[in-house]
Amino acid sequence: MVKECSVYLIGSETGHLKIGIGNNPYKRKKQLQTGHPEKLEVFYSIQVESREEALRIEKESHRALSRYRLEGEWFDIDVSLGKKIIDDAANPELRIKLNNEKKQNRINELEKLLSRNSEETKILSSEMSKTKKYLDEIHEVWMNNLKEYSNILDELRMLGVDR
Numbered sequence: 001m002v003k004e005c006s007v008y009l010i011g012s013e014t015g016h017l018k019i020g021i022g023n024n025p026y027k028r029k030k031q032l033q034t035g036h037p038e039k040l041e042v043f044y045s046i047q048v049e050s051r052e053e054a055l056r057i058e059k060e061s062h063r064a065l066s067r068y069r070l071e072g073e074w075f076d077i078d079v080s081l082g083k084k085i086i087d088d089a090a091n092p093e094l095r096i097k098l099n100n101e102k103k104q105n106r107i108n109e110l111e112k113l114l115s116r117n118s119e120e121t122k123i124l125s126s127e128m129s130k131t132k133k134y135l136d137e138i139h140e141v142w143m144n145n146l147k148e149y150s151n152i153l154d155e156l157r158m159l160g161v162d163r
Contacts, residue, residue, distance in 0.1 A: 005054035012038035
């Protein structure tokens with residue numbers, strides 16, 4: 001016979017949270033309350049089919065929150081993060097599906113950016129080509145003006161005008 005088990009999130013409104021397992025989270029809260037100065041609450045619990053499944057979820061939750069660990073099974077986190085981590089650990093298929101959806105969404109975003117970038121590059125290339133042509137025309141006019149200026153100065157010198 002398989003005995004059901006719970007994964008729970010217990011803590012105080014102002015304090016730290018504990019992620020643990022047991023058959024009755026409310027009974028466990030009473031046990032913990034004896035040694036805890038603040039009023040404890042069961043903020044969240046999920047029931048799973050076996051103690052082994054509860055241990056797996058607890059272990060994965062603890063691993064995911066390792067950087068927030070205070071001591072033992074106590075963490076410096078808020079309730080919403082604790083719930084999310086427990087739910088993620090309890091539903092690995094959902095997490096994989098969500099991760100795949102996020103990945104596909106990111107791929108779609110990047111493809112849109114790439115397409116837009118490609119279009120902008122084409123426009124800029126065309127504009128640069130037009131600008132180059134315009135600058136070449138300006139350069140040609142400028143060179144012709146320099147030649148004409150030089151010719152005028154030469155003619156003025158031949159006429160005895162010193163400039």
